[in-house]
Amino acid sequence: MNESSAISKNIEEYLEILYKLSPNGEQVSTSQISENLKISPASVTQMLKKLADMKYVEYSPYKGAILTDTGLKLAKRVTRKHRLLERFLCDVLKIKKNKIHQQACEMEHSLSDDAERALCHLLEQPNKCPGDNVIPECDLKFTSCEECLIQKEEDVEEVGKRNQNLVSIIDLKEQKKGKVSFIRGDHKVIRRLLDMGITIGAIISVMKVAPLCGPVEVAVRGSKLALGHDIASNVFVEAVEDEGC
Numbered sequence: 662m663n664e665s666s667a668i669s670k671n672i673e674e675y676l677e678i679l680y681k682l683s684p685n686g687e688q689v690s691t692s693q694i695s696e697n698l699k700i701s702p703a704s705v706t707q708m709l710k711k712l713a714d715m716k717y718v719e720y721s722p723y724k725g726a727i728l729t730d731t732g733l734k735l736a737k738r739v740t741r742k743h744r745l746l747e748r749f750l751c752d753v754l755k756i757k758k759n760k761i762h763q764q765a766c767e768m769e770h771s772l773s774d775d776a777e778r779a780l781c782h783l784l785e786q787p788n789k790c791p792g793d794n795v796i797p798e799c800d801l802k803f804t805s806c807e808e809c810l811i812q813k814e815e816d817v818e819e820v821g822k823r824n825q826n827l828v829s830i831i832d833l834k835e836q837k838k839g840k841v842s843f844i845r846g847d848h849k850v851i852r853r854l855l856d857m858g859i860t861i862g863a864i865i866s867v868m869k870v871a872p873l874c875g876p877v878e879v880a881v882r883g884s885k886l887a888l889g890h891d892i893a894s895n896v897f898v899e900a901v902e903d904e905g906c
Contacts, residue, residue: 668735670770671708672708672712672715672717673735673739674698675694675698675708675709675712676712676717676728676732676735676739677743678694678697678698679694679718679726679728679732679736680728680733680737681697681740682694682697683727683728684832685832686727686728686733688721688724688726688727689726689727690724690725691709691723691725691726694709694725694726706722709725709726712726712732713726716729716731717732730826733826737797737798737800738797739770740796740797741777741796741797741798741799742769742772742777743765743766743790744765744789744794744796745777745781745787745796746764746765746768746772746780747761747762747765747790747791747792748784748787748790749780749783749784750764751791752784752791753783758791762792774817775816775817777799778799778801778817781799782810782813785847786845786846786847788845788891788895795829798827798843798845801817801820801821801822801823802820802821802822802823803820803843804842804844804861805843805846805851805861806845806847807847807848807851823842825842825899827842827843828897828898828900829895829896829897830865830867830879830888830893830894830896830897830898831870831877831890831893833865833867833898834867835867835868835869836866836867836868837866837867837900838865838866838901839865839898839899839900839901840864840865840901841859841860841861841863841865841896841897842861842899843861844861844895844896844897845895845896845897846892846895850892850895853892854892854896857881857886857888858881858882858884858886859881859896863881863882865879865880865896865898866881868880868885871890875890876888876889876890876893877890879893
C-alpha cells in the first residue's frame, strides 16, 4: 500500500503548503497558510494543532508552525509527485500551462509510489517543474538515478526508503558539512562529479554560495572547487557534525 494512502488529502495539502512557504525550514505563520489555502485562520489553527498531535509539525500559538523531520519527509513526497505530474502534463500531454497546476493537484494524492518512480523514469529524472521550482529528490534507498534505473524491475516496497531527509548542496548553509548520499542525473553527471572527487560518501564543506544562482564554492577531499548552480542542486547530502573534510 502507498504509505501516503492512509493520510488524508487535506493533511497532505497542509504539509505541501508548509513546504512551499518554507523550503529551508523557517516558521510559517497561520495567516500565510490561511491566505494561500483560502481557509479561515481559525480552521488553520485547528488543523495545525492536529498536525502537531500527529508529530508532523511543531506549532506555537500566535507564531506558526515548522515541519518536523517526519512532516518534511511527507511534504517533500507530495510536492515531488505534484511537480513530476506538472512536468508530465506539460511535456508529454501538452496541457496548457494555466491548467496544469490544478490538474496536478487533483492527481497527486492518488499517484502510487511505484507510479511516481515510473513517471520519473519516463521523464528522464527532471530536476525542475515547468514553473522552474525544484523537484524534491526521491526518498528511495538509491545513491543515484543510474542505480534506480538498473534496478527498475524491483518495486518500491522491495527497494525501501531512506530514514533521513537530505538537502542539496545549495541548501546547505555556509561553513556546514554534509555526506554525499544521492546524486541526481545520468551517467555523464556522475562521471563529471567523480572526476572532481565528489562521490557517494564524500564529505563536502560549503564555503560560499553565490547569490542569483551563481556557483557554489566547496571543499572536498582537501581540494576547493567551484560548482555550477545546476550541478550543485543535484548533489544531495546528509548533514554531519563538524569533522574534517
